Amino acid sequence: GAVVSQHPSWVICKSGTSVKIECRSLDFQATTMFWYRQFPKQSLMLMATSNEGSKATYEQGVEKDKFLINHASLTLSTLTVTSAHPEDSSFYICSATLQGLDNSPLHFGNGTRLTVT
């Protein structure tokens, strides 16, 4: 149980275009989802916390107009990288908790490798 599906697993796009990444909780309802990015040989960096039906909370230094997050249902959150540039190339990972509780484990998607050319 508690499977999180992330799609696509990898994407290559041209500079200036936008890319949408989907994160779905397959067998549970996720009121809270988290988006992370990870550069090679580095740890995961929290970008934003997404709550169903409300605006996402972005971490300091993350541009909300560039990384659009939508959490329209209890099983789906999307991250759109707008006007992507080569420096946005990274590994993006979503995760979800059961009912958004502090003591609930995080369940992660398998990540999306974004390459901007």
Add this chain to the structure above:
Amino acid sequence: DAKTTQPNSMESNEEEPVHLPCNHSTISGTDYIHWYRQLPSQGPEYVIHGLTSNVNNRMASLAIAEDRKSSTLILHRATLRDAAVYYCILSGGYKYIFGTGTRLKVLA
């Protein structure tokens, strides 16, 4: 946000126990201690979590110090498949902040 400190890397021989330490001296009373591990090019995988008491599951054991300022993840018999980066994080305020983690190398 409470931070965690872990050694950058550790090595273990296959079939031997591994003790991965984590310091979290600024932990608050309501923070849970979580452990995750990550294989290359994959999302992290949940390992174990706890609040005050030691915890056991099929993957590992979690030993939490009495003052909760440190914890240890115990892999009872390391296998080659346990080679990964292990992250100790604290959950508090609905945030899960990852530290640098410990890269575990398992020697055959």
